[in-house]
Amino acid sequence: MNRNEKSSEPLFGDCKHVLIIGGGSDLVPMLRNVDKNIRTSVFCRPSILNFVYEIEKNNTVLIIKEEASIQEWIEYARSLHKVDPFDSVVSFAEIDQDKAAAISESLGLNYHSVSTVEWVHNKFQMRNRLRMTGVEDIPNKLVIYAEEINEFGNKYGYPLIVKPSKGRASVGVSIIQESEEIFEKMDYSIKSKIPRLEQSSLIVEPYLKGKEYSVEAISENGQHLILAIVEKYKHELNKVEIGHMVPAELDLNTYKEIENHIIKVLDALEIKFGVTHTEIMLTDKGPRVIETHVRLAGDDIPLLIKDSLGVDMMKYIVEQAAGYSIYDRLKQEIEKGKKTQKGAAIWFINTELEGKLCGIENIDQITKTVGVVEFIPSYEIGMYLEGLKSSYSRLGSIRTTAETPVKAINLAKDLADKVKISISNK
Secondary structure: OOOOOOOOOOOOOOOEEEEEEOOOOOHHHHHHHHOOOEEEEEEEOHHHHHHOOOHHHOOEEEEOOOOOOHHHHHHHHHHHHHHOOOOEEEOOOOOOHHHHHHHHHHHOOOOOOHHHHHHHHOHHHHHHHHHHOOOOOOOOEEEOOHHHHHHHHHHHOOOEEEEEOOOOOOOOOEEEOOHHHHHHHHHHHHHOOOOOOOOOOEEEEEOOOOEEEEEEEEEEOOEEEEEEEEEEEEOOOOOOEEEEEEOOOOOHHHHHHHHHHHHHHHHHOOOOOEEEEEEEEEEOOEEEEEEEEOOOOOOOHHHHHHHHHOOOHHHHHHHHHOOOOOHHHHHHHHHHHHOOOOEEEEEEEOOOOEEEEEEEEOOHHHHOOOOEEEEEEOOOOOOEEEOOOOHHHOOEEEEEEEOOHHHHHHHHHHHHHOOEEEEEOO
């Protein structure tokens, strides 16, 4: 069978046993559906169990205590491997990818290396790696004391950004415009809690000025395919993402500049396969990485790409995880999709109000509007609002399509702006 083509024949003559680390939601059932001979086992912490869909269809499910060390995860994997050997290790979600890498190396399997996952997860290590390989040279520093931030600011100038070295969803991110703000902003970053993620050291960097984008790619055997450059909209003060647009409005030269830079970044981080989601700032000196991830983008960006380009990223990811070669088929589908590409966007309902949510109006008209693909509420009447502090603070999403990306984003934003929120401080 040509592995560049899908076939009804099973890819593996014998059953293939795939160890899934963490959750993965819909992706794990999709993986089992790729090939009837695939069996899955799952290792996860208790807080992730709800993200293990169709749990009864797994061969083994092992729940490992939250505080377990990486070595404990390795020992559990070795024990089960002796009884029912694994053929591969997969981790679709960010949490515990470090365990997946360590287990894979210990068993001689095929996941990302421990080094790659550390570079990706730890923003301080990522900067060092990009500096060492000559890709970028953005200064940064691990900080414990306010005086260290002050010294960094005196050396490199303001504004600065302070954030956890390991984090997500914009939790704990602070912009420091001047030295007088250091204590307040550092205190906020220290006290911010990231769900299901251990607290990490803070880093300080110069705040990159420019327009922000994300780059969505899939790799195979060290070859990288860029599916989309996504234009991002963020809240001015706390940098929480409130909108995305596909494709980004870029001229061809800028698109190529970003694409070439991302390929250098992925090569430097030794990413050989799988999906990546890389956030960048297009500065006056060119594109610069903010952070990258070896997982699908959040905020329904894969659905935006499907709406716009007609390419289902999730399908290709699970096929690759099942052992199929996807590069040629994916490349052809991207090229075909770009010939008829349309605009797609998402906007998040958000507010800076604080208090008990008493009511929310003008929701009904959203789904009745032409061009709206999906509206997903994420609020409950009676919940307490604390303003817009992270992605978890948003109250719903509006996904749209239109002839152009600008028309799509304007439609979604206009509908969100019409939503009226009422609160009570009693």
